[in-house]
Amino acid sequence: MSYYTSLTGLKNAQTELNVIAHNIANAETTGFKKSDTAFADIVSSSVITDPALTVGIGSRVSKINQEFSLGPIEQTGSALDLALDGEGFFTVRNPQSGQTEYTRAGGFTVDGQGFLKNAQNARLQVFPVNNGVVDTASLQSVQIPATNAAGSAYASVVVNSDGHVVATYDDGSNAELGVVAVANFIAPDGLKQMGSATWQSTGKSGMATYGQPGTGVLGGLMSGSLERSNVDIAEELVELISAQRYFQANAKAIDTATQISQTVINLRN
Template sequence: MSFQQGLSGLNGAAKSLDVIGNNVANASTVGFKQSQTQFADMYANSMNRSGNSPVGIGVTVANVAQQFTQGNISSSNNPLDIAINGDGFFQMSASASDLSPMYGRNGQFQLDKNGYIINPSMNGAFLMGWAAGASGGDPVQLQIDTSSIPATPTTSVSTKVNLDSRLAVPTVTPFNAADPNSYNNSTGVTLYDSLGNPYSMQTYYVKAAPTGTPPTTTWTVYAKIDNTTLNDGATPPAPVALGTMTYDSTGTLTQINGAAVTPTSVMTLTAAQLNDPSIVKGGGNFAAPINFSYAGSTQTGSAFVNLAQNQNGMPPGTLSSFSIDKDGTIVGSYSNQQTKNLGTVVLVNFANPNGLQPLGNNLYAATGAAGSPLVGKPSTGTFGSLQARAVEDSNVDLTAELVNMIVAQRVYQANSQTIKVQDTVLQTLVSLR
């Protein structure tokens, strides 16, 4: 008389209840992947496979398989929270000195005191990725560089204006920045020296009477930096023009400083002019001249307007915030309105994720059964995309798990009943006289 089938059924049902209980317990664990108990039947066989019994000897737990299906994505207020939408795992390392790779999908990250991105719910594991400027190679521990961006001195200014052809020649000469009757219009731009000191520069446009047939019109451009008008350095000083622009009868810019316009035509402020002691301040200087481009400027019978203007200098900037794009790029935003790549979060995928070995704390280790780890940039190939300020919820379906629990409970009761029947049969045999 055998109790094997009933006992194996009890053990299998108990194992199934353990797995279901673990799933239910982790229903609110971010990034958790539910498990499923997989069973197989057992038959008694001899070594040469003869003498098979048509009656099995019970059930065995063949595998406890993780179900790596996508969990729901919920938004959060933490800018470092990251959810994976699609395939892939974050690569983590246990500590600053232990770089042995581990993998997980819990994206609840924070910064430690040294600027490293860690996951407290993964026992403080370090997030791995590519350092700023790298686009491949072995992942390293990601560290946010909080150093400031140095100042960049201005070396070029691009201005695009429309000059009003209907305006009369100024009634006052020579040009005087303090007298609006000595010029027609003006624009302003901020320049920066080697230390990021700002300088307010005004450019003034003075129209000359049209000449020739068909007529051409020349506009002289003067400049004033802070309170100093560009001048010849004489006593008393006389204003010096930055340059001239000549337009033909169609309103097209044809000459800069009396020479035919080319793609490289500019007006230039020399380094000597810029480094005039009455201009520079705060210990900064201009190591190079500043070129002024007026490409695309026009002269028409409509009001003066500054169509576009930009310059390439900037003051120093401190890191004010950072964000993570869907392709894993960590973008730092600085107080000078500049952005900078601070690193890239990478994803790792496996041919058989079910071959990963669970380590606890929502972490897994690679095994031979999982296949070689494939490292790549999010949103490329088979890798999923990242969503910042969000986390991936557990993929446990509580309703289904509670139903499975009821079924496993009934299976346990049924197997216990077979043991009871076997006991009754055995008792009957023992009682024979």
């Protein structure tokens, strides 16, 4: 029994070390959210077991929690670097798979077709604007026309603090292309991690609800800035030392159980 109990501890310690290593490896990943490991005990009992004599048989990983606290905001000066200073996620769509994904990494660029995309080529989603009215019931990829109605060439694009995407042309005219759509979830820790600091909705997270930046509980939009990882290196190193001690203690318990078993075998011989 002691072997199995300590073995569960070793496995759990390895899982915790893996989570901590993943956090540390992504300490410089834009928009990354750290995780932590939660454990629960395992108890062996039956309906006739005396509660005073119940013996535990180890531990298990009950959950690996994602922590969506705000990371430090870094100013970059780039007009298409975006950060949210509160709750919510940027909404992007993968042009190959057509899947909708969510991210806190707001580094966008303009591709050859005029779409605003991130490093994974997923296109930023916005609410269309019709005659000055924002249509929050639909989403579309924001695309910058190469020329305006007068034939002037595209010059630059900016995203205002209220999420409005505005393109400027050589003749000095502006064209509003949409409003950045910010998604929120009832249970964001239920989102499925897809890598590259992106997530997809699941049954545990609930369906996304959308709104404009700065409305309700949604964070305001900061142009020219990026949200860094929320990993605290000092905290992770302390957790790493604790996990190592946890692993060593369980390994020592197995070693002690082995010595006791060997002693009993020698007595019988």
